[in-house]
Amino acid sequence: MNGQAGAKMGSDTLGALLQATAGGDRRAFARLYDQTAPQLFGLALGILKRRDWAEEALQDAYTRIWRSAHRYDAAKGTGISWVVTIARNTALSTLMRRPRDEFAGNADDMAQMPSGDSDPMQRSMQLSDARQISGCLDELDGDQKSSILLVYYEGLTQKEVADRLNKPIGTVKSWIRRGLIRLKGCLDRASA
Amino acid sequence: MRALDAESRSQLAAEYALGTLRGPARTRVERLLETDAALRAEVEGWHARFAPLAGAVKPVEPPARVWLAVERLIAPPRPAPVPAALPARRPGLWQNLGFWRGFGLAAAAAATALVAVMVWPAPTPLPFQPTHVAILADDAKQPVLLVRADAALAEVSIEPLRRGPAPAGKAFELWLLRANNQPPLSLGLVQGTGPQLIALDRFAAESVRSATGAAISLEPQGGSPSGAPTGPVLFIGAIVTAQN
CATH class of the missing domain: 2.60.40 (Immunoglobulin-like)
Known part of the structure; x- marks a missing residue:
């Protein structure tokens, strides 16, 4: 378990920092921020597309992490999984408060995004510490996989995925639904 | 509300964790999560399954003002705030x-x-x-x-x-x-x-x-x-x- 791989976001380290943060240790929280903020900012940018919104979401996410660090339970998951979940939930909430059409006319911000339809599929190939889910995603049909990854990385709704892939929404819904069922089956087998 | 059967619970949890549920549907699940421990466990399981995907995102250094703002938000309340005295605050x-x-x-x-x-x-x-x-x-x-x-x-x-x-x-x-x-x-x-x-x-x-x-x-x-x-x-x- 211990991070000899030198991963910046080694779960043990983060879990310990979270526990210290829960006890009100501001220096531990600052270190937690240093170690995770670039990853979470990248995640928020992918979903929100605009730097100002992503900054707002990041600020919100870390305030939440500070406030609710006592709810982190090492028995239920790694520290990184916990902070990633908070960051994604915060980004999705930020997205829901914003009308989508505010996206229009922000070509500059969009241009900074590593976007493109093939990206999510390639991204999952690059995973090194996520072989399991990566391997299981590879077992899905291409459409199932790309739909799921578009939702995960870009925060698209099913309707938006349908528009992006130029498919009927019913088709996309069933891709995602079946994809998730197959994903769970595969991951359960892998960890059994 | 009637209890969810295992399959719908799992599906709901997966879609919630992935993020396809929006608006009222998402709020509804958040309310359910307060009381439904089984659903909470499913959602936690999915969060853990998805979380490694975040490792594939290209890290982007956020501007320093984000940390400054967080630091200010979590600061213990001051007895006599002097806003003008805070240096270059965002x-x-x-x-x-x-x-x-x-x-x-x-x-x-x-x-x-x-x-x-x-x-x-x-x-x-x-x-x-x-x-x-x-x-x-x-x-x-x-x-x-x-x-x-x-x-x-x-x-x-x-x-x-x-x-x-x-x-x-x-x-x-x-x-x-x-x-x-x-x-x-x-x-x-x-x-x-x-x-x-x-x-x-x-x-x-x-x-x-x-x-x-x-x-x-x-x-x-x-x-x-x-x-x-x-x-x-x-x-x-x-x-x-x-x-x-």
């Missing part, structure tokens, strides 16, 4: 919000328009006589809350125009928006289910007189732990002087 979360700049202008315009007809009430301790009024509206500009303050009496009356409690585990907190970049001042928690009267301390009562607006943010149960708004701004409106 305007807080609220000033960040896109609509905020627009609101400031609108509030200033409304205040200018109405200040001319202001009549100061006699300082009688008896009846509630509003000196200041704000109608808080939602994103769609629909009025939600009528807030009236009697600065002399140091009381605020709150009347929901559209009634509804805060989501489970959350609270509505009422804030006074102040001029000159001063941080918002909490006036207390609002139930949202019926009329309510909040007594103000002297400082808050005096602040009402120069406030530019009022707003409701969504906070954890018990209110913002930091003394500054932390959750989304749900309803907002300009404060104008009452025409008595």
Whole structure:
């Protein structure tokens, strides 16, 4: 378990920092921020597309992490999984408060995004510490996989995925639904 | 609500964790999560399954102002804040919000328009006589809350125009928006289910007189732990002087 791989976001380290943060240790929280903020900012940018919104979401996410660090339970998951979940939930909430059409006319911000339809599929190939889910995603049909990854990385709704892939929404819904069922089956087998 | 069968629970949890559920559907699951331990466990399982995907995102260094803002938000409350003395601070979360700049202008315009007809009430301790009024509206500009303050009496009356409690585990907190970049001042928690009267301390009562607006943010149960708004701004409106 211990991070000899030198991963910046080694779960043990983060879990310990979270526990210290829960006890009100501001220096531990600052270190937690240093170690995770670039990853979470990248995640928020992918979903929100605009730097100002992503900054707002990041600020919100870390305030939440500070406030609710006592709810982190090492028995239920790694520290990184916990902070990633908070960051994604915060980004999705930020997205829901914003009308989508505010996206229009922000070509500059969009241009900074590593976007493109093939990206999510390639991204999952690059995973090194996520072989399991990566391997299981590879077992899905291409459409199932790309739909799921578009939702995960870009925060698209099913309707938006349908528009992006130029498919009927019913088709996309069933891709995602079946994809998730197959994903769970595969991951359960892998960890059994 | 009837208990979910295992398959629908698993599906709901997966879609919630992935993020396909939005709006009311998402809120509904969040409410269910408060009480349904099995659903919570499923969602936690999915979060853990998905989390490694985040490792594939290209890290982007956030600007230093984000940390400065976080640090300020989590700072222990100061007995005597001196806003001007804080070095190069980023305007807080609220000033960040896109609509905020627009609101400031609108509030200033409304205040200018109405200040001319202001009549100061006699300082009688008896009846509630509003000196200041704000109608808080939602994103769609629909009025939600009528807030009236009697600065002399140091009381605020709150009347929901559209009634509804805060989501489970959350609270509505009422804030006074102040001029000159001063941080918002909490006036207390609002139930949202019926009329309510909040007594103000002297400082808050005096602040009402120069406030530019009022707003409701969504906070954890018990209110913002930091003394500054932390959750989304749900309803907002300009404060104008009452025409008595």
